[in-house]
Amino acid sequence: MANFYSIVLTLVTIVAGLIWLYDAKMKKPARLATIAKLEEQTNKTLDDEERERVAPQGRVAEFAQSVFPILFIILIVRSFFYEPFRIPSASMMPTMLAGDFVLVQKFSYGVRDPLFRTELLETGKPNRGDIAVFKFPVNPQVDFIKRIVATPGDRIIYRNKTLYLEPACVDNSAECPQLQVIERNVQQQDEVYFSRTTPLQRFSEQLGEVKHEILIDPTVAPRTAYYFQQAGTAADEWIVPEGHYFAMGDNRDNSEDSRYWGFVPYENLVGKATFIWMSLEFDRGPDSWVPEWLPDWVPSGVRWHRLGNVE
Incomplete structure (x- = not known):
């Protein structure tokens, strides 16, 4: 199927983008609130490792956030250039x-x-x-x-x-x-x-x-x-x-x-x-x-x- 890879790449890119967007809009505010509450209680600014331990990002969302920019660039180059x-x-x-x-x-x-x-x-x-x-x-x-x-x-x-x-x-x-x-x-x-x-x-x-x-x-x-x-x-x-x-x-x-x-x-x-x-x-x-x-x-x-x- 000549257009198979284009269709798959487009769909995978869209799915990864939606997962990242959902996590950023719905899940991330709750994680930031948890971190802020703990910093206020301890009167201490947490580093990145401690923030990840206290309010970890889901593995699927983390993976989607990592691959979406790469997939998006590949999709744009392959589709239009x-x-x-x-x-x-x-x-x-x-x-x-x-x-x-x-x-x-x-x-x-x-x-x-x-x-x-x-x-x-x-x-x-x-x-x-x-x-x-x-x-x-x-x-x-x-x-x-x-x-x-x-x-x-x-x-x-x-x-x-x-x-x-x-x-x-x-x-x-x-x-x-x-x-x-x-x-x-x-x-x-x-x-x-x-x-x-x-x-x-x-x-x-x-x-x-x-x-x-x-x-x-x-x-x-x-x-x-x-x-x-x-x-x-x-x-x-x-x-x-x-x-x-x-x-x-x-x-x-x-x-x-x-x-x-x-x-x-x-x-x-x-x-x-x-x-x-x-x-x-x-x-x-x-x-x-x-x-x-x-x-x-x-x-x-x-x-x-x-x-x-x-x-």
Whole structure:
């Protein structure tokens, strides 16, 4: 459940805050009165240890008072600023690998409440080339991460593994943009990526102001028959509706994306991926230090060279 942790964190924070508030308003005055009465009787000012012994605070209230500020800060940061996200698959190779941990900038595409995801403040919209995390339109309980390829009003064609884009015509413009080929250039491969045993071809591509790399599997035929069919367009053509976006994985032949299930509504957007803060590998080669009997989720190493900004 994609929103499970947000819901749990919010509820736990609220409960801890209410317990602390109840103790401060209802219980603390009685404790202070007891301490004041004893100090008056003994004509002596009690230190903190003696006060705690004479009128102790309940353990639950003490715990709530301790953890509430921490939980509140985490909730605010996670809900409105940055949220960690783990890359679960190879669909965004070579930009992101399975085992990468990224920070998602939550306020890039609007500020939303953590429970119902109602937009509280509009702060921006995705641009072509952004790597966005969003609620999977088919199953909003699942988070997806893909690259925004087309924005509202754009016409897009993906034919013979070539991407064509006709940007939306801006109101009152003298001339509308024409359909253009998104050129891709062969990229020198200092590292080879595979799909099972097949080496993937590596290209550089530019969407808007973002230059990035993509992978193509030469052994996979176009899957046009499985594409999402939009009324009034060809089988491999789409026109992005208002308030929606078209997203694709950088690993083009190994990505379940908008080509197969359609468009991403604006309200499904979670944020923009900005930084890889950790990258773990799970390969169990013959030279691995990890014993074979350990579970598969135990990492075999850290890919330090991958830490940094993402494009």
